Amino acid sequence: MVNQAELEDELGDVLEKAMKHAGMTEESLARKSGVSVAKIKDAEDYRYDLAPSELRSLAAVLKLNEVGLSALSGGRYPLPELKGLPFVLHPLAMSFGVGRVNAYVVAERGADTGILFDTGNNYGELGERWPGSIRFLTAVFLTHWDADHAGGLAGVRRRYPDTPVFGPPGTDTRFTTLAGTEEIRLPGFRIQTMSTPGHSDHHHSYHVQLAEKPGPGVLVSGDLLFAGSVACAFYSPRHLLCNVRRILAEMDGETVVAPGHGPLTTIENERRYNVFNY
Numbered sequence: 414m415v416n417q418a419e420l421e422d423e424l425g426d427v428l429e430k431a432m433k434h435a436g437m438t439e440e441s442l443a444r445k446s447g448v449s450v451a452k453i454k455d456a457e458d459y460r461y462d463l464a465p466s467e468l469r470s471l472a473a474v475l476k477l478n479e480v481g482l483s484a485l486s487g488g489r490y491p492l493p494e495l496k497g498l499p500f501v502l503h504p505l506a507m508s509f510g511v512g513r514v515n516a517y518v519v520a521e522r523g524a525d526t527g528i529l530f531d532t533g534n535n536y537g538e539l540g541e542r543w544p545g546s547i548r549f550l551t552a553v554f555l556t557h558w559d560a561d562h563a564g565g566l567a568g569v570r571r572r573y574p575d576t577p578v579f580g581p582p583g584t585d586t587r588f589t590t591l592a593g594t595e596e597i598r599l600p601g602f603r604i605q606t607m608s609t610p611g612h613s614d615h616h617h618s619y620h621v622q623l624a625e626k627p628g629p630g631v632l633v634s635g636d637l638l639f640a641g642s643v644a645c646a647f648y649s650p651r652h653l654l655c656n657v658r659r660i661l662a663e664m665d666g667e668t669v670v671a672p673g674h675g676p677l678t679t680i681e682n683e684r685r686y687n688v689f690n691y
């Protein structure tokens with residue numbers, strides 16, 4: 414599978430997120446790391462002039478993965494080659510503001526029936542990206558209710574009125590609320606729900622495996638874990654980082670990670686290089 418999407422975060426973004434997680438300002442980071450305030454602010458504005466020793470110092474103070482941070486700063490964050498999934502994963506990358514957001518359709522090989530994870534911001538663009546082979550939907554799963562992930566749901570419901578919708582607690586009433594511990598069995602697949610708050614108070618990730626031949630499968634990680642980075646911790650940095658590290662420590666390294674933003678990756682790749690896996 415070709416992995417072409419751009420990384421969601423570059424060096425400036427991860428520094429900003431890490432400072433927020435640590436409750437630090439540019440001034441306090443400068444004092445502890447010995448890197449000047451001006452250079453830190455420049456980096457946050459995507460102007461990089463940091464020596465390897467300065468990156469090392471920033472990584473140590475902010476408790477970041479030094480190898481990943483320096484790879485990111487050099488624009489050479491490694492992405493794995495993806496192979497061997499026993500089912501089909503269709504990434505549907507759509508625009509959202511100045512950025513991009515992903516939805517995914519999962520299907521058995523050769524099947525015309527799929528499962529949709531998240532919907533993108535609007536149904537129009539989802540429809541444009543829709544895989545031609547998929548005519549029916551068994552279920553829709555939402556990672557959380559932010560507009561860029563659930564905004565297309567109304568259109569999906571119009572197109573597939575009988576398809577059940579699953580997700581974490583939300584204000585919408587016409588769906589099945591998942592607590593974050595359930596295993597859902599669907600034709601061909603089993604979906605393990607995982608409660609992963611941090612970006613928002615109610616946020617789920619989904620581990621997708623074939624029912625008959627489980628294997629490592631796919632983790633749909635929504636706004637939790639990205640290739641190289643993590644999502645913004647609007648609800649709780651502590652919960653977000655705790656969930657990311659637990660998942661990276663416990664899941665099979667070959668599991669493909671399908672994030673809400675940015676390219677596909679694997680658990681093993683992020684275990685080694687993710688900037689927030691310290």
Ligand SMILES: [Fe+2]
Binds near residue numbers: 561562673
């Ligand atoms: Fe998002």
